[in-house]
Amino acid sequence: MAVVVSSRLHSYVCCLLFIIISQASAQPSFLNHFCLSDEGSFTANSTYHTNLNTLLSNLTSNTQIDYGFYNLSYGENSDKVYAIGVCRGDVKPDECRSCINNSTVLLTQLCPNQKEAIGWYDKCMLRYSNRSIFGLMETSPLFYTLEFVNATNVDQFNQVLDNLVSNLTGIAAASGDSLRKYAAGNSTAPNLETIYGVVQCTPDLSQQDCNRCLVEAFSRITSSGKISGRVATPSCNIRYENYRFYDEPSTTADAPAPSL
Template sequence: MAVVVSSRLHSYACCLLFIIISQASAQPSFVNHFCVSDEGRFAANSTYGTNLKTLLSNLTSNTQIDYGFYNLSYGENSDRVNGIGMCRGDVKPDECRSCINNSRVLLTQLCPNQKEAIGWYDKCMLRYSNRSIFGLMETSPLFYTLELVNATDVDQFNQVLENLLRNLTGIASASGDSHRKYAAGNASAPNIETIYSVVQCTPDLSQQDCNRCLVEAASRIENSGKISGRVATPSCNIRYENYSFYDQPSTTADAPAPSL
């Protein structure tokens, strides 16, 4: 009998462990995040903390917004909270709202009492602050990552990537509007991998600020010769891969092959 009980307990423990692992792996996680301590902290039961909870709960409540950009303020004076949520330009409205709502849960857990914080998923970004953050071009805090693997032909790859990012930057900044500043496309040349990329600014930026943000961001990754990279700031982000990672892009651009 003891053996049977032990076996059942073992089976239960294994099943429980499997469920825990499955649930944990199903939870989304940030690509990166920052808890910005420079703007101060708040107590859990403070007015600011209450206002933050209210803002994040209401951020995506406007279901008429179908273009993936949410901005909202709540509260008064020093207890006023400003929030921005933005999804990648190809993400559908329901998936966008889900991503941002998951973000608000995780970001407040990771940054439990900082007045300012920002986090990036693959498909959305969330940030909030006690200062005004609307219409400002900000490139800090930022992060960038690069794949360890080099392209087959580094020089040619770099040239094609530079052309592609330049074209997409022009489209996103010049053709975008107050709803969306986003472009996606791919480019290839003989003997190199096809490069797929998206670039995006928060649509509250001017054309000039969007262009400036993307140019500065691109400078951190475009000459690396790596087959994959991304850079993200509060105001804009860039990602490129050697495989297609986005759905139907809102606009496409094919970069010309470099002169060899």
């Protein structure tokens, strides 16, 4: 009898662990967030709190949006709330809505009473505020990360990366429209190190502001010589890796290798 109970317990524990691991792997990767105090705070069950909950619960309700950009406002006067949700350009609509919906839950838990907050997942970003944030180019707050490992040839790697990001920036800013400003591509250095990159702006930016945002953002991580890096701001983001991390890109760009 003892053996039977032990076997059942073992099966239950294994099943529980499988469920936990499956749920964890199904969740999008959360990167960073900021609870911004400059715009003040609200009290629970206030009009602003109700408006925020209403807005976030309806942010992705328009299933006709298949380009990964949601921008809505709700309320009046000082209780009006503005929100922007944007997904990486290669993310499918259902996955995009799921990512943003997960972010609405987590961000309001992390920032329970701030009127303005922003959070980044691996595949989406969510921000909300009591001020109009549509069409504004903002590079703060930001976060950036760099891999510890250096490229084999730092100088050549940096030159190829600079060319790649510059080409992608031009494509995203100039070829993008009010629905999507995104470009992805890769380039290979002479030592066969391939760099895969993605750049993106919120599509409510002008061409000039998108370009300016990406240039300023990239200045935070350029010339590092690291094989992986990313920088994210409220208005744009850049990521590069030594492996392909995106699905079918909407636009590709190959930067020329530096001459030896």
